[in-house]
Amino acid sequence: MSTADLEPQVSALRAMTLIVGRELRLSFRRPEQVLQPLVFFLIVTTLFPLGLSLQLSLLRDMAPGVLWVAALLSSLLSLDALFKGDADDGTLDQLALSGQSLTAIVLAKTASHWLVSGAALVLVSPLVGIALGIPWGVFPTMLGSLALGTLCLSWLGAIGAGLTVGLKRGNVLVSLVVLPLAMPLLIFGAGATDRAAAGISPAGALYLLGSLCVFTCTLAPFAVAAALRITLEG
Amino acid sequence: MDSAPQGLTIEKIHVWRGDRHVLRGVSLILQPGELMQVTGPNGTGKTTLLRVACGLLRPEQGSVAWCGRPIAGVRPQFHSALAYAAHEPALKGDLTALENLRYLVGLKRPVRTAELEAALERTGVAPCAQLPVRVLSAGQRRRVALARVLAMRSPLWMLDEPFTNLDSAGSALVTDLLREHVSAAGMALVVAHHDIALSARLRRLELQ
Secondary structure, rough: OOOOOOOOOOHHHHHHHHHHHHOOOOOOOOHHHHHHHHHHHHHHHHHHHHOOOHHHHHHHHHHHHHHHHHHHHHHHHHOOOHHHHHHHOOOOHHHOOOOHOOOOHHHHHHHHHHOOHHHHHHHHHHHHHHHHHOOOHHHHHHHHHHHHHHHHHHHHHHHHHHOOOOOOOOOOHHHHHHHHHHHHHHHHHHHHHHHHHHHOOOOOHHHHHEEEEHHHHHHHHHHHHHHHHHHHHH | OOOOOOOOOEEEEEEEEEEEEEEEEEEEEEEOOOEEEEHHHHHHHHHHHHHHHHOOOOOOOOEEEOOOEHHHHHHHHHHHEEEEEEOOOOOOOOOOOOHHHHHHHHHHOOOHHHHHHHHHHHHOHHOOOOOHHHHHHHHHHHHHHHHHHHHOOOOEEEEEEOOOOOOHHHHHHHHHHHHHHHHHEEEEEEEEEOOOOOOEHHHHHEOO
């Protein structure tokens, strides 16, 4: 058994596929964890029209903001659990000692989190769009902006979750860390939908969302890995 | 020219946990074919020593080297050669025993289901392979965690209290596994209060 130059035998891509598979399987074994933020999103957006007056025009004016605030809050609901379970049962140590880069592990975990939270939210958003009276023509902009925005949110949330995973009650802190950073997403996301509804081109706001998305997707994995390393050493 | 140094070298590490000076200048050398048992009263830093040795915790002073090189520089190689079993079994309750093994062992090396089943068979939990881990007893979980260490086929084992929750047959099994491992030129750093019935090759490090 030669020990000096034992190279990792599993490629990063193969490792990431394994982790995505594991995360998805875990999510489907506990469907209530996936459904809870979605149900929250649907309930909040359905309660708004009931609480407001019956004017469709007023509802239409407010719809993008309502949609985005609800999406933001429901994304936050599931985020603090991103690394918590693994940290509590010791799996995070095993992942950190797997010989794979922590950045690749974080990338796979956050991507699978987005698949079951953000992407699922994008899929149910047309229902909400119909309920809030958003015109059909605005749907592509709404879906696109939500897809970009929730992906950014998953990454921002992962940074918060990584920093607070060692704390007993980290979830409030995650919201405090993430919400200020999420403001540009809310402004440009709701702005894009608003502009499309007003018949103006939403391209500018969407481009800005896209660039924020590229920024977080490329740099956040390193930040999250660093945050987790601090937690593990603490 | 000398051949590259083998094994794990820990030199004069100091670790503070808050105000407590837990490890005060601990050194050890672990060579292929050796087992080092770490003993000592509760709270003397046995688990901390293990976490420093595997690179999860950075010591304030001193160094940990793998094959003569500081572990910070050879992290992927070092961790590929390491199977670590902490005090908690690190298993997901919602996954079956087999799935738990497949995902964590699969990150270390490409592994076939038959090999994982063989490891579970060896540790005596083959009938639980398809059961979700949450229905297993503490002893069975410990055995599944041992099967994971076995299936990783790593030259260096670090086990934290591997005898916990095991019946006498289980304890004998751990001793057998350790004996086979060091006979095959493996290395093991084990935290245990339990006496390990291994005559040669066993060294003890007592923490005060």
